[in-house]
Amino acid sequence: MSQGFRLARTERTTPLGNLKVPLLDVSKPPIDFLLDLESYGNLSFVPNYLLVLDTKSHFAKFTESTKLLKRDNAQVSSRIADLGIIGSLNQDGSLAAPQAGQGGYPVIAVTSAIDSLVAATSSTISPATVLINDVSLLKSPQYFDTIVQKSNLIIIAEHEEWEAVNALKQRNCKVWPLGESEIGLGLSADESRRSGFFSGIFIASKNSQVALTAIPCESQLLELVSSELEGLNASIRADGQDELKGLVRKLYMVLNFASGVLLTMPPSELLEMKGKVAHIRAELERQRHWIPIADQSRVTKACALLDEVFDEDNLLGSVKSEALKTILHGLLAEGRITIGVLAKHEQHFEGVRSVARQAGLSVAVFTAQPALLPDEFFDAVICVNWPGGEPFRRFFRRYLTADIRFIGYPFEIRWLGQSRQKIQRESSGRTMTKEEKSSLIHVGLPIEILWPDSPKEVHGTTLSMPPTDFSIFAFERTLSTSRRGSGVSLTDPEEKVPAKYVEFAGDKFAYMTEGHRLPVATQLVLNQNSTNQKLPEKEVTEWQAGDYVVFFESGDAEVIQEIADRIIGPRVHQLRQKARIWRDALASCGLSASELQQRLFKLGCQRTITTIRNWIGKGSQIGPEEKRDLVAIATVTNSSELRAEIEGVWNAIQEIWSYHQSAGSVLRRILVQRLPTIRWRIEEEGTEVLIEDQDQALGTATIVKVDRIDAIPELCSRSLVNRVRSEEKLLSGLI
Numbered sequence: 001m002s003q004g005f006r007l008a009r010t011e012r013t014t015p016l017g018n019l020k021v022p023l024l025d026v027s028k029p030p031i032d033f034l035l036d037l038e039s040y041g042n043l044s045f046v047p048n049y050l051l052v053l054d055t056k057s058h059f060a061k062f063t064e065s066t067k068l069l070k071r072d073n074a075q076v077s078s079r080i081a082d083l084g085i086i087g088s089l090n091q092d093g094s095l096a097a098p099q100a101g102q103g104g105y106p107v108i109a110v111t112s113a114i115d116s117l118v119a120a121t122s123s124t125i126s127p128a129t130v131l132i133n134d135v136s137l138l139k140s141p142q143y144f145d146t147i148v149q150k151s152n153l154i155i156i157a158e159h160e161e162w163e164a165v166n167a168l169k170q171r172n173c174k175v176w177p178l179g180e181s182e183i184g185l186g187l188s189a190d191e192s193r194r195s196g197f198f199s200g201i202f203i204a205s206k207n208s209q210v211a212l213t214a215i216p217c218e219s220q221l222l223e224l225v226s227s228e229l230e231g232l233n234a235s236i237r238a239d240g241q242d243e244l245k246g247l248v249r250k251l252y253m254v255l256n257f258a259s260g261v262l263l264t265m266p267p268s269e270l271l272e273m274k275g276k277v278a279h280i281r282a283e284l285e286r287q288r289h290w291i292p293i294a295d296q297s298r299v300t301k302a303c304a305l306l307d308e309v310f311d312e313d314n315l316l317g318s319v320k321s322e323a324l325k326t327i328l329h330g331l332l333a334e335g336r337i338t339i340g341v342l343a344k345h346e347q348h349f350e351g352v353r354s355v356a357r358q359a360g361l362s363v364a365v366f367t368a369q370p371a372l373l374p375d376e377f378f379d380a381v382i383c384v385n386w387p388g389g390e391p392f393r394r395f396f397r398r399y400l401t402a403d404i405r406f407i408g409y410p411f412e413i414r415w416l417g418q419s420r421q422k423i424q425r426e427s428s429g430r431t432m433t434k435e436e437k438s439s440l441i442h443v444g445l446p447i448e449i450l451w452p453d454s455p456k457e458v459h460g461t462t463l464s465m466p467p468t469d470f471s472i473f474a475f476e477r478t479l480s481t482s483r484r485g486s487g488v489s490l491t492d493p494e495e496k497v498p499a500k501y502v503e504f505a506g507d508k509f510a511y512m513t514e515g516h517r518l519p520v521a522t523q524l525v526l527n528q529n530s531t532n533q534k535l536p537e538k539e540v541t542e543w544q545a546g547d548y549v550v551f552f553e554s555g556d557a558e559v560i561q562e563i564a565d566r567i568i569g570p571r572v573h574q575l576r577q578k579a580r581i582w583r584d585a586l587a588s589c590g591l592s593a594s595e596l597q598q599r600l601f602k603l604g605c606q607r608t609i610t611t612i613r614n615w616i617g618k619g620s621q622i623g624p625e626e627k628r629d630l631v632a633i634a635t636v637t638n639s640s641e642l643r644a645e646i647e648g649v650w651n652a653i654q655e656i657w658s659y660h661q662s663a664g665s666v667l668r669r670i671l672v673q674r675l676p677t678i679r680w681r682i683e684e685e686g687t688e689v690l691i692e693d694q695d696q697a698l699g700t701a702t703i704v705k706v707d708r709i710d711a712i713p714e715l716c717s718r719s720l721v722n723r724v725r726s727e728e729k730l731l732s733g734l735i
Contacts, residue, residue, distance in 0.1 A: 030078030044104030093119025160397030226411035260385035262351035328359035369546025487716030506685025585639035623653030
């Protein structure tokens, strides 16, 4: 019976050999050695067991970096990716095998599309289990309701995703917060401390018992500024107060900057900050007719106070500097030298490092923006100013340390108290009982598991938190709805497309469509001394707050393509026209993506439905990966032009691709050279760099840092999307 699994489809019409001829030797695949099977790779007898909702690249990274070992023979091992058990889901929810022609269903099928997952669970083939490894892909709790009706559902969530988890709690989703003792259940102490893929999980779970300590500092001026801003809270929440909301947002940014200063600011920087305050005053004057007099008075008073804050004799930051130095001395005396420091702005990094050097320590400094948070763990982390409610919560949930020290002025300490209470509320509520845990884990052994108690989080602070009727979370949420510019053209009633609003550091913003890819230079910024520096192109759904994104001359074209076109020169139009023949054939054939996939599959072109959609969409794909794909496309579309030009089209595609690689190398080289000297300017307002190669000027790139991205797209004018724009230029155009 096991030999039957060696049978495979053949084109022969008569047998080769006879019953007296021994069968050919066939090597066993890794899964046979791991599980003592004789499948010879034919897993058609194994039903689909698991559907996974996750980004395919993330799941692939896990399967490629995780190895399974045989319990009684550790020499027998295999990467999960090499077992031939992972397939995917088609758009209609049908299962796609790991390899074309493979019988049966994939043991594990992965998709990043919630609609495909719902279609699969609603089909007659009902999976044993659905695993969701990215809550954001669930998109709506209503999808949760649909899936649990048909399947057993397990969701793995990060601690920082408690907001989404709490929404599911209300739908009777049982929650199991994993602590250190539960993650290490059944492992010896040595095993739980081992290095490798899961080491970070063990360390982070140990850090979940967080001690949060507040160290107060005094600044009467900054406290008065915060009082004026808090007094404007009710006004900015009223309808029609967008002008006031924009002014308060800028004052709040200046206050946050001032609260993070540690070094004495030179006169030139103090003058620059006073210039920002003067700009707010000028904007108030322009908007005076739209803002109530009482609110104008508060804004004016806040500006006057900030002018005093940035006077030379104020010694801004000296109190915090001494507090930081004292904490560092104490940690050093305890032998705790792996220290992280959380700051609001990268401009504050040098001040932190200077104080640390005075204390005899070297520290890691970072911000709370997701793209810039480190993956390492620390003996302690010191926060030197308020990073924002959601950013602090996000940082806290990363469990980078079990000891957080917060140095804050009175208003920062109040806001910290609210954040602490919010985190505690998120951790409260019903979680799974020990009996429910035992029923979920089908051990198959007649033993009782001694479950540890659920983890408790956030030890008390050393400072009592006074009650307040002002919510920093509501305040920041209101300010985040302030837009720097519209995505709709008032002069041209053109086509509207869905796009996400993105706010960059300084006064810049953009409305980005999904699928429009731009170079992201974050890794170049973080790893400037690394030999493996990458410049990936990502779309807005893959960006994070803190990412450094590159636009080309403020235009809406994709950067690498524009640079490549300028390297190619005058013949670029002719070359791209030749390379586009295959796409024109697909666009004019009248077949849907699914129809194309089915017909191409019969010709040996085994591409996913996503790939086919990219081919026929409006993206910037240069060409298919292989020449035989062009031949299949010519056959399916019945394009005489493509059949006649196969060689020319393939050569054009190859040539353009090589130019794109050259353009990427040029851009990467320029950024590596310039980023160390312009990083702080990007952090504050974005900057432009000249792109040149061999004395040939190829254009100007604008580099900006992402501050926030709206979750929900909105309809925008096509001419205004995918280009970086400036609020200041918009305002100057109105004067």
